[in-house]
Amino acid sequence: xxxxxxAAGAGQPFLLIRNLVKDFDGxxxxxDVSVEINKGEIxxxxxxxxxxxxxxxxxxxxxxxxxxxxxxxxxxxxxxVPPYQRPINMMFQSYALFPHLSVWDNIAFGLRRDxxxxxxxxxxxxxxxxxxxxxxxxxxxxxxxxxxxxQRVALARxxxxxxxxxxxxxxxxxxxxxLREQTQMELVGIIEEVGVTCVMVxxxxxxxxxxxxxxxxxxxxxILQVGAPGEIYETPNCRFVADFIGSVNMFEGSVSAxxxxxxxIDTPEGQHYITHGITGTLGMPVSVAVRPEKICLxxxxxxxxxRAQAIEHGYNCVQGVITALAYFGNETHYHLRLxxxxxxxxxxxxxxxxADSVLERDQRVFAWWDGADVVVLTS
Amino acid sequence: xxxxxxxVTLRWLTGRTAVIVVPFLWLTFAFLxxxxxxxxxxxxxxxxxxxxxxxxxxxxxxxxxxxIKIANYLFIAQDDLYVLTYLSSLKFAAITTVLCLIIGYPxxxxxxxxxxxxxxxxxxxxxxxxxxxxxLRIYAWKGILANNGILNHILMSMGVITEPLHLMNTxxxxxxxxxxxxxxxxxxxxxxxxxxxxxxFLEAAAxxxxxxxxxxxxxxxPLSKSGIIAGSMLVFIPAVGEYVIPELLGGxxxxxxxxxxxxxxxxxxxxxxxxxxxxxxxxxxLVPMAIFNKHKAEQEARR
Numbered sequence: 001x002x003x004x005x006x007a008a009g010a011g012q013p014f015l016l017i018r019n020l021v022k023d024f025d026g027x028x029x030x031x032d033v034s035v036e037i038n039k040g041e042i043x044x045x046x047x048x049x050x051x052x053x054x055x056x057x058x059x060x061x062x063x064x065x066x067x068x069x070x071x072x073x074x075x076x077x078x079x080x081v082p083p084y085q086r087p088i089n090m091m092f093q094s095y096a097l098f099p100h101l102s103v104w105d106n107i108a109f110g111l112r113r114d115x116x117x118x119x120x121x122x123x124x125x126x127x128x129x130x131x132x133x134x135x136x137x138x139x140x141x142x143x144x145x146x147x148x149x150x151q152r153v154a155l156a157r158x159x160x161x162x163x164x165x166x167x168x169x170x171x172x173x174x175x176x177x178x179l180r181e182q183t184q185m186e187l188v189g190i191i192e193e194v195g196v197t198c199v200m201v202x203x204x205x206x207x208x209x210x211x212x213x214x215x216x217x218x219x220x221x222x223i224l225q226v227g228a229p230g231e232i233y234e235t236p237n238c239r240f241v242a243d244f245i246g247s248v249n250m251f252e253g254s255v256s257a258x259x260x261x262x263x264x265i266d267t268p269e270g271q272h273y274i275t276h277g278i279t280g281t282l283g284m285p286v287s288v289a290v291r292p293e294k295i296c297l298x299x300x301x302x303x304x305x306x307r308a309q310a311i312e313h314g315y316n317c318v319q320g321v322i323t324a325l326a327y328f329g330n331e332t333h334y335h336l337r338l339x340x341x342x343x344x345x346x347x348x349x350x351x352x353x354x355a356d357s358v359l360e361r362d363q364r365v366f367a368w369w370d371g372a373d374v375v376v377l378t379s
Numbered sequence: 380x381x382x383x384x385x386x387v388t389l390r391w392l393t394g395r396t397a398v399i400v401v402p403f404l405w406l407t408f409a410f411l412x413x414x415x416x417x418x419x420x421x422x423x424x425x426x427x428x429x430x431x432x433x434x435x436x437x438x439x440x441x442x443x444x445x446x447i448k449i450a451n452y453l454f455i456a457q458d459d460l461y462v463l464t465y466l467s468s469l470k471f472a473a474i475t476t477v478l479c480l481i482i483g484y485p486x487x488x489x490x491x492x493x494x495x496x497x498x499x500x501x502x503x504x505x506x507x508x509x510x511x512x513x514x515l516r517i518y519a520w521k522g523i524l525a526n527n528g529i530l531n532h533i534l535m536s537m538g539v540i541t542e543p544l545h546l547m548n549t550x551x552x553x554x555x556x557x558x559x560x561x562x563x564x565x566x567x568x569x570x571x572x573x574x575x576x577x578x579x580f581l582e583a584a585a586x587x588x589x590x591x592x593x594x595x596x597x598x599x600x601p602l603s604k605s606g607i608i609a610g611s612m613l614v615f616i617p618a619v620g621e622y623v624i625p626e627l628l629g630g631x632x633x634x635x636x637x638x639x640x641x642x643x644x645x646x647x648x649x650x651x652x653x654x655x656x657x658x659x660x661x662x663x664x665l666v667p668m669a670i671f672n673k674h675k676a677e678q679e680a681r682r
Contacts (some may be wrong), residue, residue: 092586
């Protein structure tokens with residue numbers, strides 16, 4: 001006990017989740033989740049629907065009781081604390097603004113429950129309205145506001161009590177795409193201004209990537225990988241994460257050479273020469289993952305000068321026919337059918353005008369990539 | 380001219396009008412026309428020739444005579460009996476409504492919060508009494524509440540009382556009967572409202588620090604306002620004119636307007652007077668409702 005107390009001091013993470021399990025009628029929704037979240041972080045739980053991310057968030061808010069495991073906030077075990085006594089506030093999916101109360105009363109709701117003096121409540125509500133730039137809308141009812149305004153009221157309401165932990169459940173899910181991009185920035189700006197620690201749940205990887213300091217990718221109740229957005233994208237630790245975040249080409253093969261400075265992996269589509277630090281036993285089955293934007297596409301075979309590293313001709317290079325292309329303005333996506341029948345996804349940034357006119361459908365082209373730009377996955 | 384043209388070409392006969400026309404005709408001939416007839420009777424005098432009521436308009440020797448008798452209305456306004464009976468009807472209806480709300484709300488809340496597999500069973504239990512004759516059910520209360528009835532029997536055998544309580548034909552027995560009969564009409568609209576309520580509002584309130592009790596009063600009750608109003612109307616309006624329950628369970632101190640109506644029609648055979656009483660009852664209920672609805676519509680518009 002005393003040891004734990006001592007540990008609760010400096011080195012302790014702000015929010016500690018340990019071996020958390022939640023069963024619903026025999027179905028395991030959250031399966032042995034352990035994660036540590038630091039003060040001031042914006043931590044995203046990312047996964048498709050039914051992966052357990054919302055259940056995890058609801059356990060933090062206190063709406064679900066864990067089957068087993070621990071949740072500690074600033075060293076305090078909070079599992080036994082009812083939701084209305086937790087120093088945690090949540091911004092609900094599609095906001096759950098009280099329809100019979102005005103914007104002002106919605107924001108003041110939590111402050112009134114705390115029994116704060118009237119003038120302090122007024123000051124706090126005014127401050128919140130200013131923070132989300134809705135001062136002139138105080139008297140409106142929620143249904144008189146646009147989606148973006150409702151989202152800001154919901155944020156103001158969940159921040160009004162100055163929670164130690166802010167939970168965001170699909171914070172931008174109810175907004176249309178254009179508004180979402182703009183609101184992402186605003187939301188992060190406000191959260192950072194207030195300095196609150198934040199756990200958000202989202203199924204939208206763009207949202208997680210652009211807002212979070214760290215992301216936990218979840219599937220079937222488990223956390224598969226935790227890391228900064230760049231780590232998750234560039235060094236996924238398993239096939240699921242590589243495939244779930246962004247788009248990826250996977251080559252299944254096995255290790256055929258393991259040298260100090262490189263490994264060679266044989267796949268039906270050709271040999272892969274990988275220069276960064278992995279080792280494995282010969283014959284070990286692995287996947288080679290290449291992101292579409294890491295691939296170069298050209299009509300002629302790549303020359304040695306183009307390939308900066310001294311890789312013998314034939315490695316990391318495939319040929320195929322362009323079967324489909326989609327022009328997005330800023331970039332173009334190609335589908336390349338390789339000789340093995342596999343379809344390779346390639347994307348090219350249209351840095352120069354008319355750059356896309358060079359490659360056309362049904363053209364036979366070379367696709368190649370650097371040995372440092374691929375990820376080898378074993379699970 | 381235009382209107383005639385439209386009428387002839389049957390252009391008005393779209394699917395929409397066809398749907399509206401049936402309830403429109405029903406309401407016109409089953410409610411509006413009879414009400415106008417009742418209103419007309421209330422302004423006439425009992426006919427000397429044996430008819431229960433006379434005519435408003437006569438044509439004799441080329442002279443149209445319109446005779447409107449307002450004495451009945453003046454009498455109603457002046458006679459204590461009528462005024463007191465109206466007030467007593469409103470009082471019992473109001474007590475019934477409030478008690479139904481107090482008993483029905485927790486019941487409806489419980490139904491709405493129970494598992495969706497149990498709900499049809501609970502709903503069935505609320506509806507079940509309707510399968511027995513209404514009269515029979517009210518009569519059963521006589522058996523329970525009478526001096527030598529079941530309730531007194533139980534209380535005496537338990538030793539709680541030594542003398543039988545006088546429960547029948549009092550305000551108490553009347554109100555028990557009314558609340559019993561009208562409770563389902565309160566529960567059903569409340570249930571329909573509460574079952575639709577978004578559970579996230581309750582979670583949001585809890586999240587913001589409201590205890591379960593505060594959540595109930597600040598969120599659940601205001602959000603179920605329309606259900607409360609609908610249920611109260613469904614109980615209050617028929618309760619004002621209730622005749623059967625006061626006749627069977629009520630006593631000398633529970634005079635209600637339904638009884639007066641009956642007396643005027645069948646004992647005094649005074650149709651014009653009975654009609655006047657009816658018109659006043661309807662106005663007493665309709666006018667506050669109309670004002671309320673108008674107020675509500677204005678409120679909606681202002682939002």
